[in-house]
Amino acid sequence: MNLVSLIEKAGIVGAGGAGFPTHVKFAGDAKYIIVNAAECEPLLRVDQQLLIAYKNEILTALQASREALGAKKAIIAIKGKHREAVACLESAVSRVDGVEVFLLEDFYPAGDEQVTVYEALKKIVPEGGLPIHVQTVVVNVETMLNIGNAMKDIPVTEKYLTVTGAVKNPVTVKVPVGIGATEAIGLAGGPAVDAFAVIEGGPMMGKLIDHERAVVTKTTKAYIVLPEEHRLIASRGKSMERMLLEARIACCHCSLCTEVCPRNLLGHRLRPDRLMRMASYTPGFETDPCMDEALICSECGLCEQACVMGLQPWKLNNYLKGKLGAAGIRRTDNRAPEKVSEFREYKKFPVKRLVNQLGLSKYDVPAPLKLSGTERFTRLRIALKQHVGVAAWPVVSVGDRIEKNQLIGDIPEGKLGAKVHSGIGGKVTGIDHDTIEIARS
């Protein structure tokens, strides 16, 4: 079986973002492959530690991936501040042909794949495009580790995530996909405050979740527990309508949001200040094709950090994507900029400043990797849609006895999706439209 088939069989999706099925990314050729180890979201501690714990497995998978894509160069892009991981990699890479370590500065969002591609290769991904449009495939560290497992016929049933913030013992753990968020938070000793809220993912791009219902998926990167009254929780929870109402009153059209926008700095025509102005004063703006710039926003959230009024252009862009998409409005002119902004180098947003501004300095602490077994978990609720594309369809029935690593959800014929497997052996106790429940024997 070739590598692409092994990746598809193992159900691999991007472990660090939206969960794009990796076999689709690997379907063509590329000149470059980048392992994105930037991990630029504050407080996250997964990739930097995986690179130390599994450097040989990751390098073996990277070499196989480079060959499968026909790529002439493989690059591991990591922040220079992760000194231990960098030292470890540089010594390992010196023994391997065609692989380089590229050191990123400590700015946000160095891990936005379009930004990483520009930093490492000085190539600009076109507006609304993908790295493959500049002959590059970008893969997250954990995804590469999963490719190494797929080469040994091991599917994706486990996830590495950081549990941090207002918890007793911040930690990075390996858990089966399908355990509850509350169980995962328990591995960090539980919340350290009585009234708390939970963000899944990083503080900039993560989402507020109902931690009593949420389960770990193949894309869960972190749980950040924060006191209910923390300003980040208030900002995440604010409705779009409320934000827009505030924008009508408070937006002073200073354009600071546009000045820091990483996509604008790459030369893309994305002007969040213009979108905010039009949304404030144009009736029917939701389906106005003039708003299509919103479609090329990465929702990195930096515009909010630049805004002196605390407004959230990213939230408007997220809303517009839904409305424009539903109205069938697509961006047709996805031009490729010839050069980036001449001020880009001076406008990189330091992570240290970001942490401080977000009110997270006291939580910016280590979260050591613990690789203890996953046997303690007895019940999983495994989501059938953990990825971009359509949900997997169940290939087991209630009452079936299944083995660990067995396929339980498959890709519908001819659709974009990913296979789903069970991380424990046991009995199927429930199936509904979006999850399969398994109890350990």
Ligand code: SF4
């Ligand atoms: S979220 Fe804001 S800063 Fe980030 S790409 Fe979108 S408009 Fe630009």
Ligand code: SF4
């Ligand atoms: S930074 Fe804030 S106040 Fe200034 S233009 Fe952007 S949204 Fe308006």
